[in-house]
Amino acid sequence: MLVPAKVIWAVLGKEAELPCDVTPPVPNDNVKMVFWFKDTNGMPLYSLDARGGPLREASQLAMSDDLGSRSYFIKGDQPSKARLKIRNVTIHDAGVFRCRVDFDNSPTRNFQVNLTLVEQPSAPRIFDAEGHEIRQDKDAGPFFEDQELFLECQVRGGNPRPSLIWWYNNTILDSVVDSRKDSPITVNQLVIPRVPRSYKKAHFECRASSSDIAGDIVRIVPITVFLKPNKVKIVSPNDLLSIRESHDVKCETSGSFPTAKLTWLLDGKPIRNAVTKATDSSSVISMNVVADDDGKDLVCRADNPRFPGGYLEDKRQIHVAWQYPAHLCLEQRWVQQYDGNITLIDLERAILKAP
Numbered sequence: 001m002l003v004p005a006k007v008i009w010a011v012l013g014k015e016a017e018l019p020c021d022v023t024p025p026v027p028n029d030n031v032k033m034v035f036w037f038k039d040t041n042g043m044p045l046y047s048l049d050a051r052g053g054p055l056r057e058a059s060q061l062a063m064s065d066d067l068g069s070r071s072y073f074i075k076g077d078q079p080s081k082a083r084l085k086i087r088n089v090t091i092h093d094a095g096v097f098r099c100r101v102d103f104d105n106s107p108t109r110n111f112q113v114n115l116t117l118v119e120q121p122s123a124p125r126i127f128d129a130e131g132h133e134i135r136q137d138k139d140a141g142p143f144f145e146d147q148e149l150f151l152e153c154q155v156r157g158g159n160p161r162p163s164l165i166w167w168y169n170n171t172i173l174d175s176v177v178d179s180r181k182d183s184p185i186t187v188n189q190l191v192i193p194r195v196p197r198s199y200k201k202a203h204f205e206c207r208a209s210s211s212d213i214a215g216d217i218v219r220i221v222p223i224t225v226f227l228k229p230n231k232v233k234i235v236s237p238n239d240l241l242s243i244r245e246s247h248d249v250k251c252e253t254s255g256s257f258p259t260a261k262l263t264w265l266l267d268g269k270p271i272r273n274a275v276t277k278a279t280d281s282s283s284v285i286s287m288n289v290v291a292d293d294d295g296k297d298l299v300c301r302a303d304n305p306r307f308p309g310g311y312l313e314d315k316r317q318i319h320v321a322w323q324y325p326a327h328l329c330l331e332q333r334w335v336q337q338y339d340g341n342i343t344l345i346d347l348e349r350a351i352l353k354a355p
Contacts, residue, residue, distance in 0.1 A: 007116055012090065036073075038095055086115075097113045118214045126206065144226050145227045166190045168203075204221045242321050271287060298315060
């Protein structure tokens, strides 16, 4: 009886094992001979002679041709798992093999094995949302923090149909193939609805393989992600500001990529005629105030120039101290109470309380 052929996949240059169940169909029966044939060749390429002894002591004979010399029969501990091992598989080894097992008292049994070579797909190609291919020497992106990321990986060919998987830090991002089964091109579209900050300077991998035994074909894709600033703060003490002095106010920021630009606003308008000193993470403004600035909002804005809308602000209300002549509307005791330095708010309160 001829059992339907079982497909065994093999990789060029590696080993292949062709199964042949040599279990006797009835108890107390024994294997007498095992023959291996390939395709329509009537001459066995390999034989196992167990006449007159147990299977483990059988003599093995390989034909002198190339395939026979690279073959070896493994009996193993279980007769059902006996197999023919072929070393250094070549393209000419593909085909249909037949294992014939002769027993002492039972009918001959035949097994067919279809040795098929794995065909790896082409190297993966990466495309962006507009369909532009990302070259090997380029980063994908830029993408924006908390916004969508889209990348497409494509391979052509492959037998069996290849898997196509997106990985990041040895974690699967997407393993679902998005193309039709009858298409010669296999596609996996990676969509991440909101890009996290951790993807800054990340490296994604698209791994393609037609078989586990063949390994993966890997395309590494560097990712560029622009980040919004996540901190901005005016760090100088909120002291009274004198109209007769220049005051340094410092602001610090962090988290932005590329580096955020720091700008200063007073009452919603850029501060003019002020000197600023800036580094990658801070800005110091030397500003002069007038009496009318009292109560206005001083704003430090951190803005990523490469990220539309990617800005953060910190603000404080400033208070202006100025010398007020006591004889104009206040008694000397109010001036003495405030040491001569009176804000507009203090002045109003003093006037209301004056007898």
